[in-house]
Amino acid sequence: MSGCIQVQKLCKTFKSYNSEMQRFASWFGLRVRARDEHTVINNISFSVNPGEAVGIIGQNGAGKSTLLKLITGTLRPTAGSVSIQGHVAAILELGMGFHPELTGRQNLLQAGGLMGFSQRELAGVMDEMEVFAEIGDFFEQPVRTYSSGMQMRLAFSLATAFRPDVLIIDEALSVGDTYFRHKSIDRIRKYKDQGTTLLFVSHDPGAVKTLCNRALLLEEGILIKDGAPDSILDYYNAVIARKEKEMEIRQYETLQGKLSTRSGNAKAQFVGVEILDMSGKQARAFRVGDEAVIRCKIRYNEDIENATVGIKLRDRLGNDVFGTNTFHLQHNISSLQGEVWVDFSLILNLGYGNYSVTVASHTIDKHIEDSHDWWDQAAVFQIVPGDNYPFVGVSYLPAVVSSRIHEIN
Amino acid sequence: MIKAVYRYRGFIWSAIKSDFRTRFARSRFGTFWALFNPLALVLMYSIVLSAVLSAKLPGIDNRYSYAIYLMAGLLPWSLFAEVVTRCLTVFIENANTMKKLVFPKICLPIIISGIVLVNGLILLAAMIAAFVVMDHALTSQFLWLPFLMLVTVGMGLGVGLILGLLNVFARDIGQIIPIALQFVFWFTPIVYMVEIIPESYRHLMNWNPVYLLIDNFHNIMVFGGGPDWEMLIKAGFFIAILLTFSFYVFRRASAEMVDML
Numbered sequence: 001m002s003g004c005i006q007v008q009k010l011c012k013t014f015k016s017y018n019s020e021m022q023r024f025a026s027w028f029g030l031r032v033r034a035r036d037e038h039t040v041i042n043n044i045s046f047s048v049n050p051g052e053a054v055g056i057i058g059q060n061g062a063g064k065s066t067l068l069k070l071i072t073g074t075l076r077p078t079a080g081s082v083s084i085q086g087h088v089a090a091i092l093e094l095g096m097g098f099h100p101e102l103t104g105r106q107n108l109l110q111a112g113g114l115m116g117f118s119q120r121e122l123a124g125v126m127d128e129m130e131v132f133a134e135i136g137d138f139f140e141q142p143v144r145t146y147s148s149g150m151q152m153r154l155a156f157s158l159a160t161a162f163r164p165d166v167l168i169i170d171e172a173l174s175v176g177d178t179y180f181r182h183k184s185i186d187r188i189r190k191y192k193d194q195g196t197t198l199l200f201v202s203h204d205p206g207a208v209k210t211l212c213n214r215a216l217l218l219e220e221g222i223l224i225k226d227g228a229p230d231s232i233l234d235y236y237n238a239v240i241a242r243k244e245k246e247m248e249i250r251q252y253e254t255l256q257g258k259l260s261t262r263s264g265n266a267k268a269q270f271v272g273v274e275i276l277d278m279s280g281k282q283a284r285a286f287r288v289g290d291e292a293v294i295r296c297k298i299r300y301n302e303d304i305e306n307a308t309v310g311i312k313l314r315d316r317l318g319n320d321v322f323g324t325n326t327f328h329l330q331h332n333i334s335s336l337q338g339e340v341w342v343d344f345s346l347i348l349n350l351g352y353g354n355y356s357v358t359v360a361s362h363t364i365d366k367h368i369e370d371s372h373d374w375w376d377q378a379a380v381f382q383i384v385p386g387d388n389y390p391f392v393g394v395s396y397l398p399a400v401v402s403s404r405i406h407e408i409n
Numbered sequence: 410m411i412k413a414v415y416r417y418r419g420f421i422w423s424a425i426k427s428d429f430r431t432r433f434a435r436s437r438f439g440t441f442w443a444l445f446n447p448l449a450l451v452l453m454y455s456i457v458l459s460a461v462l463s464a465k466l467p468g469i470d471n472r473y474s475y476a477i478y479l480m481a482g483l484l485p486w487s488l489f490a491e492v493v494t495r496c497l498t499v500f501i502e503n504a505n506t507m508k509k510l511v512f513p514k515i516c517l518p519i520i521i522s523g524i525v526l527v528n529g530l531i532l533l534a535a536m537i538a539a540f541v542v543m544d545h546a547l548t549s550q551f552l553w554l555p556f557l558m559l560v561t562v563g564m565g566l567g568v569g570l571i572l573g574l575l576n577v578f579a580r581d582i583g584q585i586i587p588i589a590l591q592f593v594f595w596f597t598p599i600v601y602m603v604e605i606i607p608e609s610y611r612h613l614m615n616w617n618p619v620y621l622l623i624d625n626f627h628n629i630m631v632f633g634g635g636p637d638w639e640m641l642i643k644a645g646f647f648i649a650i651l652l653t654f655s656f657y658v659f660r661r662a663s664a665e666m667v668d669m670l
Contacts, residue, residue, distance in 0.1 A: 014668055020579040027661035073511040076664040088511075097506030102427060110427055113420030114512040 002086030002165040003050030003197040005071065010080035012041040012066055012221075040066045042221040043080070048214075050165070053198040055208030055229060057236060058218035064201045067218065068092060068170050071199065086165025089115070096155045100144035104135065107143055108158050117162070125161045132187075133157040134180070149177060156184050163191050168199045178392070185211065209233060209385050233384065236285065267304055268361045268372035271297040271339060273379045275357065286348050287386030288396050294344045294379070296359050300336040304363065304372070307333050309342045312358040313350075314377075315394055321355065322346075327364055348383060349396040356380045410656070413513035421516055425523045447487050447532055448539075451479050454600060473543040474631075480536050481630035482599035485623050488529045488558055489565040490590055495521045496569025497586055500577050504670035514663055518570050522562045529558050536630075548633045554626070557636065560648065561622050567651030574655075574662040577669050597623060618647045 015034035017023045022032040040063050048054055056064045069075040071082050072090040097114075098107045108129055112122040130139050133153040138146060146154070160167065167188065188211065192198055202208050208215055208229055215232035217225040225235050276293040277283040286292055294311055310325030326333060326342065333340060356377040363370040388396065414421070455476040499517045500507070507514060533554060540547060576582040597619050603611065614620045621644040628634040 015665075020575075023578055023665070024575065027658060069508075074508055075667055090509075090511075092509045097503075097509040099427075102430075106427055106430070109423060110420075111506075111510065113417070113423055114506065114510045116416070116512070118419050119423055 003195055004083075004085045005048040005166060005197060005199070006081075006083045007047065007071065008045050008081050008083075010041055010044045010067075010070060010082060011039065011078045012063075012070055012075065013078040014038045014040060040221050041070065041077075044218075044221075044223045045080075046216065046223065046226060048197055048199070050197055051192060051195045052214055053192055053200065053212040055212035055215045056199065056201045056218060057208050057215055057232065061220075062218040063221040064218055065092070065170055066221075068168055068199060068201055072168050084166055087162070088166045088168065089159040089162075089164035090168035090170075091155050091159050092168070092170045096158060098143045098151060098154070101142050103142055104133070104139040104146075104154050105130075108154065112158055112161070115158075121162075129157040129161050132161075132183075149180070153180055156180075160184075160187055160191065163194060163196060165195075166197045166199065167191065170201045210390070233285070233287075262373065262375050264361070264371045264373035266372065267302050267370075268298055268300045268307065270359055270361065270373050270375050270378065271299050273297070273357060273359055273375070275379050275381050284380070285382045285384055287384055288348065288350065288352070288388055289386050290348050292346055292348050292381075294346065294357060294359075296342045296344075297339055298342060298361055298373075299339050303336060306364040307336060307372075308362055308364055309333065310360045310362070311344050312360075314356050314358065316354045316356075319394070321350065321394060323358075325360075349398075350383045351392065351394045351396065352383050352385060353394075354380060354382050410513070410515055410660075414515060414519060417513060417516050420512075421520050421523060424516075424520045425527060428520070428524050429527075447483050448535065451476055451483060454479050473545070477540065477543065477545050478602070478627065478631050479600065480539065481626045482597075482623050484529065484532060484536060484630075485558070485561045485626045486594065486597070486599050486619070487532065488525055488561045489619060489622075490594070491525045491528065492522055492562055492565025493569040493572065493590065494587065495525065496566065496573040497576055497583055499569075499573050500666060501580075501583075501670070507667055508670060514666070515659065518566060518573065521569075522566050525565070526558060526562050529562070530555065533558070540630075546633060548629075550629045550633060550635050553629055553636050557622065557625055557629075560641070560644065563652065564618060564622065564644070564648050567648055567655045570655040571658055574658055574666070577662070577666050593617075593619060599623060615643075618644055621647075 014037070015023075016036045016038075017026075017032065018035045022034075026032045044067065056067060058064050066075065068090070069092060070077050071084070072088060072092060073082075074090075074092065096111045098111060102110060105126065108126065109119060109122055113119065133139065133150075133156075135146075135150050135153055138150060143151065143154070159169075169188075188196075188198060198211070200208065200211055212229050215225075215227065215229040216223055217232050217236055225232055274282055274295045274297070275284070276295060277286065278291050280293075283292075296309055296311070298309060300307065306327075308325050308327045310323065310327075312323035313321045315321050324344075333342065357379040358374075358376050359378050360374045361372040362374075363372075388398075455473075496518050499521055500514070503517055537547065537551070572582055572586055576586075597617060598606075598614070603614060603620075603624070606614065621640045624640060625636050628637060
């Protein structure tokens, strides 16, 4: 049946040899031991039925993109097999290997030709691709003048010009503006309803949730879970929490271009800051509206009158989103002996994206005069879509809508 | 592999066309530059060797005889050298496309062979025009030339494909080959005549497969003779072995190639 994907005992190992001569010798049947074998995909088996939408999630280096390349066929498996029925369209990484000197139109003809379409078939859908891409006069300009968003528009138009039996998308939807993203998702949904199978990789668990009805979780080349996106996401959370230095978070931190900064007179010092979910386990990803506890572990080095602990949430651009402290919440920190845990319980009615937590210990409301410890980006977390309606922006305001006829007299 | 190439024939043809378009899209005189290079070479060698050093060419009575001899040798040489040098980098240059789209990779060197062959035909037309101006007789044997050019491109493809594959894994090859080609150029009678090699060493030329082809071009274009079938069969035998070997290496290497790009 077209649209079926069968992946059986798939392995991919990258070999490096002491000398390339050994590699050449290995082609002629000589048995040569490779110096180093790096296994990226390790014995993965699964099958996908026509019309299913499968998201593949995992941390950086988990093997997601490699898996898609193996399924698409640009990489060959070391062992195992992939069989796909029907026509496959894939957008791997960005663009589709467009030639910078050729115009958008010429590139569509060439890349389309590489995908196996005849020039006549392509000419037949050219107008439609041009309209869908909405890049205006740039369509007749060389691709080197394009922005990455425009290349993405062109690539998506081509990949979906004919309804493929299997559509494979690697991260591509994260590029470009919201408008085109929605347009693309509409088209993907339409094809899905007509029976197209979708394979989708994203570093953003939220995108997987909105598009897919099944998710695969990869870790270090091993398929560790296969199920409904919700349960996979929860598991993913747990996996992340188990790791102290989680890759995605670290990447986010370097993206910020600075390490967390600390200052203060050390009358009190934070020992650690944790973000916990409702079950009391550490988590790094929450759904919109989830309850979370920010736990500040603090050690007081001397007796301080009116000691106050404050928190502040910032979005990925550094804008303050929310902040408060124990003074405003009219809470007296009971005892200042040894290590004290101060828990802030919050309902995370926040928009999708990454957030950082800043914590501070100071005297009453005067964090400038007597600041004991100020810790920027002590922890980071991510908000992913929940069961609520889709929205944009930095905060989730529970909204209701109604309409009626307004009579003008 | 042959089936895949047949299925992609439309694409191969359009790629050859678009190559011409991109190469000349940003230069003003377009196709002229395709001809300019070899003809400038002929002009330079003719002036230096024929006029300045007054080299003589026995067996032909035309004051442009040396230029004609040079052109006849440079036509197949430029075909061979161009296929080899372009195949050398074809996989590296198209890494981006190979990583993103699935298509028979053998199309790439075949497209190059096509482009070079078309270049060669344009060059041949220019040379024939030059022959008419120089008052050099054209014979019906010239009709063999397109076929011989195809054979030459085939030899270049065999050599270039192997080197292009190895170059993906060991990039030094890309640096060595242009130098090696210079050696082959001077060890082949293109600028000079085979007769100037001492008799006792001349038989070594029979081991130079490029010579086997170039001598045929000389026979036809300079002396108005026909193809030397003994030489051609030898060359054909060599090309058949070469192509079989290179396609075997291609099949082995293509699985690992994208990993390295």
